[in-house]
Amino acid sequence: MLVGYARTSTSEQEAGLLAQKRDLEAIGCERLFAEHVSSVAPREQLGLALSFAREGDTLVVTKVDRLARSTVGLWEIVKELEERGVGLRVLNLGGETVDTRNATGRLILNIFAGFAQFEREMMLERQKEGIAKAKAEGKYLGRKPSAKLKADDVRRMHGEGKTPTEIAKTLGIGRGSVYRALEVA
Structure with a gap:
């Protein structure tokens, strides 16, 4: 059975969540779990998806960053799935579908997970630099308390x-x- 998991960080990203659900349904996911939650917050629906998946099933996500923000976090999930005989399929890794049930899929997933983490860290660095610059210019006041x-x-x-x-x-x-x-x- 294909078990789909979709996530966006905020409820304002409803279109993104709908697109993920559409893609997961299109490839035949029989059960979908979806939520609006930051990847660093407790993800109730991900927990339910992981516990729902049984041996022989495959957990399907549209992109790596919907599942985890770091390579360590990703591999913890992959390890848990593998121990239970559940595969992981990522639909959109550079235009390719990657499945962890084979060595090539695991290698490609590892490489792309590293890039995703790098991209996230670079974005946070740029954000910090921009905030520091705006504060120095007196343009950044933060949000109203x-x-x-x-x-x-x-x-x-x-x-x-x-x-x-x-x-x-x-x-x-x-x-x-x-x-x-x-x-x-």
Whole structure:
């Protein structure tokens, strides 16, 4: 059975997620797992896809970076799959489909995973340089601290008996921000 996994980092990338699902369905994936989550955050649907796949199945992704951000992270997943007799297929590696069930596929995957990690690290370096330059020119102020602006509402709602989770959902802020606002009080 082909088991598909699709991921985008944010919900604003809905078109990207739909395109991944379309490609996975087109090659015959019988079961799809999809989510909007950063690759460094806990990925619930990936966990479900990995646990769903059985011996003889193949996990299919459209690109390596949908599965992992580093070669180490990728190979941890590949190792787990191999130990369970599950293959990995990546649809778009330089226009080729790569399958880890053979030595050539594993080699190509390793090379492309290294390039993907390199590309990511270079992007982060350029981003840091751009932010540093903008700060030096006084053009970068960061995002407005929205949670701090809601501290009075947090304290009021807490006084009304609301839980931190309820407060966070109502105000559209994280629970950590709720706790920080309550500590200041």
